[in-house]
Amino acid sequence: MTTFDLTKYGIEVKEIHRNSSVPVLYELGLRLEEGTAISDVGALLVYSGEKTGRSPKDKRVVRHPDSEKNIDWGPINIGLDEHTYMVNRERALDYLNTRPRIYVVDAFAGWDPKYRLKVRIICTRAYHALFMQNMLIMPTAAELEQFGEPDYVIFNGGGFPANRYTSEMTSKTSVDVNLEAKEVVILGTQYAGEMKKGIFSIMNYLMPLEEVxxxxxxxxxxxxxxxxxxxxxxxxxxxxxxxxxxxxxxxxxxxxxTDDGTFNIEGGCYAKAINLSEENEPDIYNAIRFGTVLENVVYDKKTRKVDYTDTSITQNTRASYPINFIDNVQIPCIAGxxxxxxxxxxxxxxxxxxxxxxxxxxxxxxxxxxxxxxxxxxxxxxxxxxxxxxxxxxxxxxxxxxxxxxxxxxxxxxxxxxxxxxxxxxxxxxxxxxxxxxxxxxxxxxxxxxxxxxxxxxxxxxxxxxxxxxxxxxxxxxxxxxxxxxxxxDKERYEQVKDKLVALFNENFKKFEKDVNEEIVDAGPKRSLSVES
Known part of the structure; x- marks a missing residue:
């Protein structure tokens, strides 16, 4: 536990765990979070609750004059007004303030120092803290001392619902990105992938501004x-x-x-665990050990052995682990x-x-x-x-x-x-x-x-x-x-099915044509005259 101060965000909780060690997060999770256990190979077994996957229809982006013209508004990037964002932010902060303890992860997104973001995660579960410590690039002790103010903050109040009657809300879940405030607010979902993908969405906005x-x-x-x-x-x-x-x-x-080459945004992997086997995917299978988070898997209550074929909780079972749990890996994760x-x-x-x-x-x-x-x-x-x-x-x-x-x-x-x-x-x-x-x-x-x-x-x-x-x-x-x-x-059947697929490609691409360069449109498939006639 640290004496880290979050009062600048309006968070008054006294017990704050910042960048805690893996054993400490295991202890806290096992002692305090219902359904948490250790697998037979030492992974932390956790449940995300009602939501076992992302909620894309509940993601919102705050409209602001500085970024509004750049964003492709529609069913994926759904707009949100500043007032409603502040209502949701206040709701998340109120929830955080009711918790006996808070977890903070201060870490980096992006292995290239020229482009990396300093990210702060504020959450209420040891499972979420360990997950993000796996998925981000953890600072050294010296880097943490010099960390200063983060570039972006995620307020994860996912254990508390959004108010469905608030303007522009569609459910009890809301994931709100505010590019100008440099914040993400999460309500009504404890699925850890929302934090990871929130950061990816931010990088997807920022990087093209630098021709990356x-x-x-x-x-x-x-x-x-x-x-x-x-x-x-x-x-x-x-x-x-x-x-x-x-x-x-x-x-x-x-x-x-970038102009210099390729870099990984993340410090870890978030692999699907459905039907995982040592024979088919040895790298992932062998990465599951002490420090790995196993999400929503089914296991034997006596032996704690995981059944990767059991999808009774969800088909979206997942394993989160630091990238150095893979043997054959390039560290730092930068190349040409x-x-x-x-x-x-x-x-x-x-x-x-x-x-x-x-x-x-x-x-x-x-x-x-x-x-x-x-x-x-x-x-x-x-x-x-x-x-x-x-x-x-x-x-x-x-x-x-x-x-x-x-x-x-x-x-x-x-x-x-x-x-x-x-x-x-x-x-x-x-x-x-x-x-x-x-x-x-x-x-x-x-x-x-x-x-x-x-x-x-x-x-x-x-x-x-x-x-x-x-x-x-x-x-x-x-x-x-x-x-x-x-x-x-059946060659004739092949031609018919192929023509159908070409038509599906063409139909899908219609929604992009008016905004896409002519040479890209022309590079699409053409229906066969023999089949059309």
Whole structure:
């Protein structure tokens, strides 16, 4: 416990724990927070309560003349007036003042000192403090002494609800970002990911002001210093494929591309734990130990052994751990300019090739589109593949119009001569229900071929509709797997399904067209005349 003073925020609580050690946070959590336990390998088992995932419809951004013109207002960035923000802030502070103890985390977001933010988290649970100490970059004792005033403060009053009858509130949950006050207020949710993504949203706003591209991606670096970044929505293999024994991990989720190179925003990883196994994801599995937070998992009450297949609490089970819990990691998490940009998609329609090369304009198009597909059976009522599009592979956290990020990406690809690739980790030989999932060993072999430069010396064929270039051979991958049409028995059906997917891409992109550069619009797929007629 420290004698740290929070009275400048109107917080009068006397017992304040600032940047506490892991054992201290374990002790406090186990003693004071219901349902908290230790797993058989030493991880802290915690529950987030009613909310087991983010609440994107309850996120608000305060409207202010200084930032208003930059923000892409709409269903993702929903506006909030200053008065309502102050009502919610007061509600959070009142709640914090009713607590017997407060936790403070003072740490950094961003490994590059030129761009990093000093962040202060004020929260009421040991679990939240440990989570953010895992996810941020912790200062040394000397850095903490010189920390001074933070750049941004998060007031986490998530144990107390928002008032649904307050103007502009839609539920008991509210996550409010105030860029001018440099604050985030959380009410009505104890899901820890809201704090992490609040900081990412702030970086997504600030970085383009400095011509820096913030990215929702993983990144790794080879022995020669060659950097790859991997974009992909949930279920596409972003975390799995970035953990490569032949390459050092830079980070698994949030990065920036500057004039100097790449840096990780975070100090830790927040990995999905559903169906986790040592065989399939050894790096993540072995990172779960003393100091790791295991969120909303089910475990044996006698042995404390976790059942990663049990999703009775939520499918969104998670593990949070410092990045140095991964053996093969680059510390500090900074590297050079990316040589390869890899867009991962799980195409359940089975028509995208397992690997293809994109032009910079096509890269921007696919970046803005952010495509993957939900599989039939994962949700009630879904009987065939469902296309999912999330702009910039992280629409929920993007503050500017997607074109701003796409322009930055295209500029940096051209300036630093990076190569963009589309890698399909989904279906081959037919759509889901007919075909089969592309083997992980083949996808790994294709990623290896990208890194080894093996595609520099092979023939490519152009896809007539999508326009990207497909390699005709790849080491350790049967050549017939590479051309999707060849894997389908029913060629006519392949053409029909492909035409449907092209139409879905075109329909989704209509909402961006008026604000997107013409050459990016032209880089999108074209419907086949033979199928249309």
């Amino acid at each position: 591209l913030p990215m929702h991606c993983s990144a790794n670096v080879g022995e020669e210093g060659d950097v790859s970044i991997l974009f992909g929505l949930s279920g596409t293999g972003k975390t799995t494929l970035s953990a490569d024994p032949k390459r050092k991990l830079i980070g698994d989720d949030e990065h920036c591309w 300019h990316p040589e390869n940009i890899i867009f991962l998609t799980c195409d359940a329609f089975g028509v995208l090739p397992p690997v293809s090369k994109l032009t910079p304009e096509q890269a921007s198009y696919h970046f803005i589109s952010g495509y993957t597909a939900k599989v039939a059976g994962t949700e009630m009522g879904i009987t065939e593949p469902q296309a999912t599009f999330s702009a910039c592979f992280g629409a929920a956290f993007m503050m500017w119009h997607p074109n701003r990020y796409a322009e930055l990406l295209a500029e940096k690809i051209k300036k630093h001569h990076a190569t963009a690739w589309l890698v399909n980790t989904g279906w081959t030989g037919g759509a889901h229900g007919v075909g089969s999932r592309i083997k992980l060993k083949y996808t790994r072999a294709m990623i290896d071929a990208i890194h080894n430069g093996d595609f520099d010396h092979v023939n490519f064929v152009k896809d007539e509709e999508f326009g990207f270039m497909i390699p005709e051979s790849c080491p350790n991958v049967p050549s017939e797997v590479l051309i999707p049409r060849n894997t389908w028995e």
